[in-house]
Amino acid sequence: MPFRPEPPAVSPADERVAVLWCNLGSPDEPTARAVRTYLADFLGDPRVVEIPKLLWSLILHGIILRTRPAKSAAKYASVWTPEGSPLKTWTQKQAVLLTGWLGERGHSVKVVEAMRYANPSIAAQLDALKAEGATRVLVLQAYPQYSATTTASMIDAVNDWSREVRRLPEFRFVNQYHDDPLYIEALAASVEAHWKHHGRPDQLVMSFHGIPARNVQLGDPYQAQCLETGRLLAERLQLAVDQHRVTFQSRFGRAKWLEPYTEPTLRALGTAGVGRVDVMCPGFPADCLETLEEIAMEGRDAFLQSGGKAFHYIPCLNDNPAWITALAGIAERNLFGWPTGAE
Numbered sequence: 001m002p003f004r005p006e007p008p009a010v011s012p013a014d015e016r017v018a019v020l021w022c023n024l025g026s027p028d029e030p031t032a033r034a035v036r037t038y039l040a041d042f043l044g045d046p047r048v049v050e051i052p053k054l055l056w057s058l059i060l061h062g063i064i065l066r067t068r069p070a071k072s073a074a075k076y077a078s079v080w081t082p083e084g085s086p087l088k089t090w091t092q093k094q095a096v097l098l099t100g101w102l103g104e105r106g107h108s109v110k111v112v113e114a115m116r117y118a119n120p121s122i123a124a125q126l127d128a129l130k131a132e133g134a135t136r137v138l139v140l141q142a143y144p145q146y147s148a149t150t151t152a153s154m155i156d157a158v159n160d161w162s163r164e165v166r167r168l169p170e171f172r173f174v175n176q177y178h179d180d181p182l183y184i185e186a187l188a189a190s191v192e193a194h195w196k197h198h199g200r201p202d203q204l205v206m207s208f209h210g211i212p213a214r215n216v217q218l219g220d221p222y223q224a225q226c227l228e229t230g231r232l233l234a235e236r237l238q239l240a241v242d243q244h245r246v247t248f249q250s251r252f253g254r255a256k257w258l259e260p261y262t263e264p265t266l267r268a269l270g271t272a273g274v275g276r277v278d279v280m281c282p283g284f285p286a287d288c289l290e291t292l293e294e295i296a297m298e299g300r301d302a303f304l305q306s307g308g309k310a311f312h313y314i315p316c317l318n319d320n321p322a323w324i325t326a327l328a329g330i331a332e333r334n335l336f337g338w339p340t341g342a343e
């Protein structure tokens with residue numbers, strides 16, 4: 001296979017370190033056409049849907065990509081902002097803030113955001129970093145909990161790019177930080193800030209994105225890591241057993257996914273007479289379609305319509321200073337020994 005032409009070789013003194021801050025990605029626009037392109041890429045990824053290729057291709061192209069794009073586009077339109085997709089906007093902002101924070105700690109490191117699906121793609125951002133002379137790249141992902149459907153797929157995308165490159169930068173990957181005290185502390189700070197202004201709820205629901213139950217049976221550690229995040233956060237917030245729970249949202253298709261499902265849980269809590277629930281999404285470092293539409297809109301309706309009195313959505317970590325501090329700490333630990341200019 002012909003490799004792409006290389007720029008002139010850099011001398012050892014020209015080493016440059018970069019961080020690739022990776023998230024899932026969003027369609028380029030909230031239109032059925034753009035969502036179709038995005039879903040074809042996303043749902044065509046064998047890490048995301050693990051059923052035999054030919055059968056899945058028939059279902060995906062014959063049914064899903066004919067019906068889902070218009071419905072999903074309407075949902076995207078309901079959360080879209082003048083800057084674009086919330087997920088992309090927050091992820092970009094986090095990259096800028098992280099560059100600044102690392103700079104303040106003496107690290108001369110460029111942080112760029114990259115998306116697994118759609119734009120700016122992993123390949124385009126790695127091309128840009130390489131063109132600027134990056135020789136070492138730390139790949140950090142906006143997935144605190146490891147799943148093959150997300151984390152491993154991101155690493156696949158880096159490997160796909162690498163296959164075409166002659167002189168590779170040195171890579172480091174962080175696979176998970178679900179139990180990192182800095183991450184747990186950032187989550188606790190965001191909850192405590194909310195409670196300081198609004199008081200405490202009867203129940204704190206920690207809703208994570210689901211995956212098929214079969215993936216866990218086959219060895220995916222995702223469920224155990226979500227439960228551990230939930231346990232550590234509840235412990236840090238000193239919540240009693242009946243004051244919190246972990247649920248799983250965003251079920252796709254008819255197979256069994258991780259339970260308990262978020263929306264039926266919210267309905268059951270409303271029916272049972274629980275007055276106020278606060279819902280947060282610890283597995284999503286940036287607000288996105290799944291949090292702003294599925295939880296803050298649909299989840300709210302589900303709870304209030306079934307008898308609940310008050311529903312509070314606690315925003316994702318986004319640009320929370322405790323989160324940027326946590327991210328800088330996680331990055332810094334993994335930059336150890338690399339030439340970033342810091343002592």
Ligand SMILES: C=CC1=C(C)c2cc3[nH]c(cc4nc(cc5[nH]c(cc1n2)c(C)c5CCC(=O)O)C(CCC(=O)O)=C4C)c(C)c3C=C
Binds near residue numbers: 085150
């Ligand atoms: C079909 C299988 C899917 C699996 C498995 C899955 C796992 C998974 N996803 C996230 C994070 C996000 N998912 C988002 C959107 C989204 N997810 C799926 C499907 C699966 N996800 C679809 C089809 C969509 C698109 C919207 C829709 O049509 O319903 C998002 C939001 C993206 C945005 O643009 O805002 C995030 C974030 C995780 C963490 C995860 C497994 C651990």
Ligand SMILES: [Fe+2]
Binds near residue numbers: 209250
């Ligand atoms: Fe998803």
Ligand SMILES: [Fe+2]
Binds near residue numbers: 294
């Ligand atoms: Fe959803």
